[in-house]
Amino acid sequence: MSDQQSAAPVVAHTREEFKAAREALSSRDVAVVMTMGALHDGHARLIQAARQRHDHVVVTIFLNPLQFGPKEDLSRYPRTFDADMEICRAAGVDVVFAPTPDVVYPDGDPGVRVAAGPLGEVLEGASRPGHFDGVLTVVGKLLHITAARSAYFGQKDAQQLLLIRRMVRDLDFPVDVVSVPTVREADGLAMSSRNMYLTESDREVALCLSGALRAGADAAAFGPSAIRRAAREVLVEEPLALVSYLVLVHPHTLADVPEWYRGEALLAVAARVGTTRLIDNTPVLVGPGGGALDVFSDVPHARADV
Ligand code: AMP
Numbered sequence: 001m002s003d004q005q006s007a008a009p010v011v012a013h014t015r016e017e018f019k020a021a022r023e024a025l026s027s028r029d030v031a032v033v034m035t036m037g038a039l040h041d042g043h044a045r046l047i048q049a050a051r052q053r054h055d056h057v058v059v060t061i062f063l064n065p066l067q068f069g070p071k072e073d074l075s076r077y078p079r080t081f082d083a084d085m086e087i088c089r090a091a092g093v094d095v096v097f098a099p100t101p102d103v104v105y106p107d108g109d110p111g112v113r114v115a116a117g118p119l120g121e122v123l124e125g126a127s128r129p130g131h132f133d134g135v136l137t138v139v140g141k142l143l144h145i146t147a148a149r150s151a152y153f154g155q156k157d158a159q160q161l162l163l164i165r166r167m168v169r170d171l172d173f174p175v176d177v178v179s180v181p182t183v184r185e186a187d188g189l190a191m192s193s194r195n196m197y198l199t200e201s202d203r204e205v206a207l208c209l210s211g212a213l214r215a216g217a218d219a220a221a222f223g224p225s226a227i228r229r230a231a232r233e234v235l236v237e238e239p240l241a242l243v244s245y246l247v248l249v250h251p252h253t254l255a256d257v258p259e260w261y262r263g264e265a266l267l268a269v270a271a272r273v274g275t276t277r278l279i280d281n282t283p284v285l286v287g288p289g290g291g292a293l294d295v296f297s298d299v300p301h302a303r304a305d306v
Pocket of ligand 1: 042045152182183192
């Protein structure tokens with residue numbers, strides 16, 4: 001079927017509706033793409049990747065209160081349900097599960113949560129205490145509820161992806177985690193639902209994040225300090241971006257890589273632009289012949305090859 005002819009997905013708001021829709025699918029080969037809504041081409045790419053490999057695709061749309069801090073943007077987070085449904089329809093999604101918090105957390109905030117551990121306390125976790133516990137708790141629940149065979153996540157949220165891989169491995173979730181490279185605007189800005197908050201001038205300022213990553217990756221052949229220096233030089237040119245961190249870290253431990261390090265590393269940046277906190281990253285191969293990578297090649301027990 002062409003985009004124009006795809007049938008609208010079944011929409012389920014309750015667990016019962018979802019169960020019925022899930023059972024009506026003709027095959028057990030189901031993949032899930034978890035989102036917070038305000039869908040864009042990055043989400044669409046995840047859906048398309050899942051669609052190519054599986055008989056059915058479930059998309060979840062859920063703004064998870066557990067992963068937002070008290071001063072964060074839960075109440076102003078963009079909600080664009082009708083447009084989201086159109087993207088899901090065009091991408092061939094079978095079922096959209098869009099529960100409210102009382103459906104996901106029928107007893108209120110859960111007393112028992114998944115603990116992200118030390119990897120959840122650095123980088124994003126350092127500025128957002130408890131964020132990754134909230135993320136992993138809801139991802140775990142949605143993996144159980146959807147009973148998907150594979151789950152697709154974006155490299156855009158590199159730390160989240162790493163922690164989900166760890167959870168799946170450490171807690172033996174029977175699911176295959178697949179990562180998808182970051183989708184960018186033509187000028188390099190990583191697509192994000194939060195880009196909607198940016199004013200026109202913020203939008204210009206925000207380009208320094210992807211610019212810094214590009215400059216860093218271009219210096220990959222010369223080693224870690226050259227990469228960090230090249231990226232930092234771009235950021236210092238833009239004083240309106242309030243940088244929270246710029247790091248070159250090991251992709252599995254998130255520890256800073258030493259100067260002698262050669263191999264795959266994660267170059268990641270976070271900054272506040274206007275009122276909006278933005279994150280971006282690129283996998284890089286450090287050393288002779290090195291440069292930017294789309295995804296990491298050697299993630300244990302999981303594929304990263306879309
Ligand atoms: P979110 O709705 O922001 O929670 O994102 C849902 C999923 O889409 C996560 O796996 C994200 O990593 C992924 N995602 C968000 N933005 C992008 C992007 N620009 N490129 C690829 N994946 C993305």
